[in-house]
Amino acid sequence: MTLVLASQSPRRRELLLQAGLGRADFRFERVNPDIDETPLADETPEAHVERLAREKALAGLSLASGFEQPVVLGSDTIVVLDGRILGKPRDAEDACAMLSALSDREHLVMTAVAISDGNQTRSTVVQTKVRFSVLSEDDIRLYVASGEPLDKAGAYGIQGMGGAFVSAIDGSYSAVVGLPLVETRALLQSFSLL
Numbered sequence: 349m350t351l352v353l354a355s356q357s358p359r360r361r362e363l364l365l366q367a368g369l370g371r372a373d374f375r376f377e378r379v380n381p382d383i384d385e386t387p388l389a390d391e392t393p394e395a396h397v398e399r400l401a402r403e404k405a406l407a408g409l410s411l412a413s414g415f416e417q418p419v420v421l422g423s424d425t426i427v428v429l430d431g432r433i434l435g436k437p438r439d440a441e442d443a444c445a446m447l448s449a450l451s452d453r454e455h456l457v458m459t460a461v462a463i464s465d466g467n468q469t470r471s472t473v474v475q476t477k478v479r480f481s482v483l484s485e486d487d488i489r490l491y492v493a494s495g496e497p498l499d500k501a502g503a504y505g506i507q508g509m510g511g512a513f514v515s516a517i518d519g520s521y522s523a524v525v526g527l528p529l530v531e532t533r534a535l536l537q538s539f540s541l542l
């Protein structure tokens with residue numbers, strides 16, 4: 349079997365390697381970047397993030413036919429504030445609006461991980477509570493100018509400068525960064541990949 353990571357996120361790759369979850373025949377493949385990440389009508393945030401992780405795993409499977417017995421992992425992360433999904437910001441202005449909404453509030457980070465071997469797809473959603481300190485307009489402007497928020501759900505990275513805005517976290521740190529390691533390990537074990 350070959351484990352294929354269907355992700356363009358360097359963070360997911362690093363998290364897998366850091367946790368020693370790869371094997372000697374571990375390969376990386378890129379998922380089809382054309383996946384439409386628009387929520388469906390009436391879709392809950394939890395159902396949305398799980399659907400996207402499963403779609404990424406299945407899109408990755410179609411790219412992985414060159415590998416021996418591919419098993420593909422896809423993942424998706426969203427920030428949820430008052431039931432509203434905050435994905436990756438469209439631009440700097442959108443990033444500023446997201447950060448100002450998150451200031452002095454608690455939000456949920458939902459990360460789904462899905463693994464598929466073509467016969468079955470198994471997935472799970474991990475929810476983590478994150479509390480932000482008060483951010484001034486200057487804090488937000490300088491942070492957005494650093495570029496760090498632009499490719500991240502909710503417009504921040506807890507593993508980077510954004511970590512200085514987080515006053516409390518209740519749940520999985522690795523899930524906030526993009527891949528819940530305990531749950532990923534359990535899914536890999538269920539496919540006999542560990």
Ligand SMILES: Cc1cn([C@H]2C[C@H](O)[C@@H](COP(=O)(O)OP(=O)(O)OP(=O)(O)O)O2)c(=O)[nH]c1=O
Binds near residue numbers: 355524
């Ligand atoms: C909240 C938060 C998100 N993020 C990142 C994780 C995800 O990479 C990103 C959310 O976008 P995703 O669409 O989940 O992932 P991606 O487009 O980066 O990668 P791929 O679909 O190819 O796997 O936000 C952080 O790095 N730190 C954080 O604190």
